[in-house]
Amino acid sequence: MNKIDAVFIDRDGTIGGDDTVHYPGTFELYPFSLKTIRRLTNDGVNVFSFTNQPGISRGEATIQEFTEELQRFGFTDVYICPHGPDDKCPCRKPEPGMLLQAADDYGLNLNKTVVIGDRWSDMAAADEVHAIKIMVETGAGIATLEEKPSKLEKMKIDYIAKNLEDAVEWLSHT
Template identity: 60%
Template sequence: MEKIEAVFLDRDGTIGGDDTVHYPGEFNLFPLSYELISRLKENGIKVFSFTNQPGISQGKATIADFIEELTEFGFDDIFICPHNHDDDCSCRKPKTGMLLNGAKKHKLELENCVVIGDRWSDILAASKADCKKILVKTGAGNSALSEHYQKIKDIEIEYIAKDLVDAVNWILYRQS
């Protein structure tokens, strides 16, 4: 595997929480998520949050609330889609806007980046942007492999991980 420049991490179901949205103040990281973000960074890999948060456009939380929370988790940068499901934006996963913005801002080659997520939309966005793809079985990961499998069945997923620990270990093993 080429040297990984950055990892784009989904929030809900990937680094904590479950298959539903929990707003800042109610969101709990999985054990070791903070340490795993730090381990990636210690290995010279930038770590970005990229998350769909339609509750922002519904007034349930603010972008500032999410930025404050995600900054505390140790992310190098944060990319948030605040739009509703039916808004025609370019950033909401499975669209690639957040990944493209991250690549432009940080001068990255997306084929040298990894997306880790639990939903079919994370994997599809990663595929469209030519990133490496890791699906975690936490959160909505199992449903991505069952009821939503048709949406990603033609995508070569580099790794299906039990959880974030497994995903990060897989990346770091291949970087050594």
Template identity: 50%
Template sequence: MGKKILQAVFIDRDGTLGGSDQVIYPGEFTLFPGVEESIKLLKNRDVLVCSFTNQPGVSCGVATVQSFESELKSFGFDKVYLCPHRHEEGCVCRKPSIVMIKGAAEENNLDLRNCVVIGDRWTDLLAADEAGCIKILVKTGSGQQAYEKYLNKEYYGRWAEVHPDYIAEDLNEAVRWLTEE
């Protein structure tokens, strides 16, 4: 990515940091190898590292916002932006909405053009695109399936207009791409 100023990175949780394409609740979730080191690399460069995640299990009573926040901060995240709602609840914060990103930008005085979203689903990229962030798709979790749909032009409407700025095998590759000089 070169010399561009990088203020913050918003990283999806399930399938991007670890776990799988399914939600794994705090206490059972494990990171992919090297992820903690990648988070440290970003923090060592004074990049704000934020979690950016939909967690409908909270509204179902399966987990709490606090349990997700505690876990994510233990992994090295500075801030946690979490939508606790199920899709059918029709909230305004659930990805691909940009409400969480906009709130983070206001709270942390961010220029979203200098921010990145890393995720394994097209909803992550849609939010990044609408917010004006750099978009990275990882092939872990649901990412390989999203990538194949992208290659086969299976997305339509607004979804088809979004193109990743970078496609990485995993989070570690995405961070290397962001931090190489």
């Protein structure tokens, strides 16, 4: 993993929860997520959360609530898009805005980063910046693989992992 500048990990369905949004206070991590995030940071890898949370713009939660929760999980930094799909925001996945902002903030070479997520929009954002793409089968992962194969075929997923732990184990051997 020495050649990796950073790992970006989606929230809902990737580190916990399911294929729906669970707001801070009700969100539950998968049993292996903290240990897996810690494994990356102990290896000297910057680990970023990047997540679409349109409920923020609807007043259902705040950026601060999400940020505080995600920081407790051990992320180096947190990138959140609070906008809905109709807002056409450049930071909302599938757009790469959050990845570009992190690259600017931390001096990252996005060609040497990894994106781990459970939706085609995570993979599309990664594809835009030529990051390594790992799709997990947790959350919306299996449904995405079954329902969006044409979208995924165009972007060549590097690895389909059982879960976050499997994704990081695969990375440790690349």
